[in-house]
Structures are given as structure tokens and as C-alpha cells.
Amino acid sequence: MTVALWCILIAIFLPYLCTGVAKVSGGYRLKDNHDPRGFLDSLEGLGKRANAAQLNSFEVTPAFAAAVIVAHLAGNAELVTINVLSVLFITSRLLYIIFYLADLATLRSLMWFVGMGLIVSFFVVSV
Template sequence: MTVALWCILIAFVLPYLCIVIAKVGGRFRLQDNHDPRDFLESLDGFPRRAYAAQLNSFEINPAFAAAVIVAHLAGNAELVTINVLAVLFITSRLLYIICYLADWAILRSLVWLVGVGLVASFFFVSI
């Protein structure tokens, strides 16, 4: 398996890391598990931002996974290029989560834009 394909797994795990941060920061209790979505919607501050980072991670993951798979199937891009783009994407997602948690809105948006650009790059290198 290539590094880029492993990065799909890492991208899949990152939202769950965010939700653990949200639940711990929001003082999640077992009784909150009867309606965890309501609990998460009631959060504010740091835990709420962790929850929002989780949602955004779930939104971008299908595009990233599709881009990696298309790049592999097209066969026009060198494997090293695909792997580097995938690692850069994961790095951008980690920075995005950090920026979200730290409430650095403008920097977060810039990092998000870089991540979207990286997803598009998989298609461009596959032409």
C-alpha cells in the first residue's frame, strides 16, 4: 500500500480525534450518550470549535479519498508526487485543526484553502 493510501486512513481518523477533544473539553458524561448530537450542539468555546473541526473534516475527506484514488488509477503522476501531496494534505488538516482549536479564524481559512488546493492538485498532476 502506498503512503497516499495510508493517508486516507489517517484522514479518516482525524475527525474522531476532534470529537474526543470536544467531548473531553465539554465534560461528556455517559448519560450524555443518549443524545450525543444534542450534547455536541450545546457546546461552546473550545469544545464547540473541536466539534466544528470534526464536521469539516468529515466534509473534506470524501474529496481527498477520491482525489488519491483517481491519481492512482490515472497512472500519469509519479507515485512520489502523489505521496508528497497526500502527506502535505494531512499536514494541512492537522494545522487546520490546530487553528480551529486556537480560534485563529483567518489563518484557519487560509490553511483550509491550501488543503482544498492540494485536493485539486491530485487531479492536475494526473492529467
């Protein structure tokens, strides 16, 4: 398996990291598990930002996975290029999450654009 394919697996689990931060920062208890989405919707501050980062991570992961798979299937890009782009994408997502949690909106948005640019780049290098 390539590094890029492992990065897809990492991207799949990043939202759950955000969920954990949201729940812990919001004082989540197991008894709250009957309505976890309601609990997450009630959060403020750090917990609310962590939940928003979770939702955005769920939104972008399919596009990243598709881009990696397309790049593999097209066969025109060097494997090292696909792997580097994948690691850069995961790095941009980690920074996105960190900036979101730290309430650094401009840097967060910059990392979102970087990540989207990296997704586009998979298609560009596959031509």
C-alpha cells in the same frame, strides 16, 4: 499499500480526534451518550470549535480520498508526487484543526484553502 492510501485512513480518523476534544472539553460523561449529537450541539468555546472542525473534516475527507484514488488510477503522476501531496494534505488538515481549536480564524481559513488546493493538485498532476 502506498503512503497516500495510508493518508486516506488517517484522514478518516481525524474527525474522531476532534470529537474527542469536543467531548472532553465540554465535560462529556458516559451518561450523556443517549444523545451525543445533542450534547455536541450544546457546546460553547473550544468544544464548539472542535465540533465544527469535526464536521468540516467529515466534509473534506471524501474529496481527498477520491483525489488520491483518481491519481492512482490515472497512472500519470509519479507515486512520490502522490505520496508527498497526501502527506501535505494531512499536514494541512492537522494545522487546520490546531488553528480552529486555537481560534485563529485567518490561519484556519488559509489552511482550508491550502487543503483544497492540494486536492485540486491531485487532478492536475494526473493529466
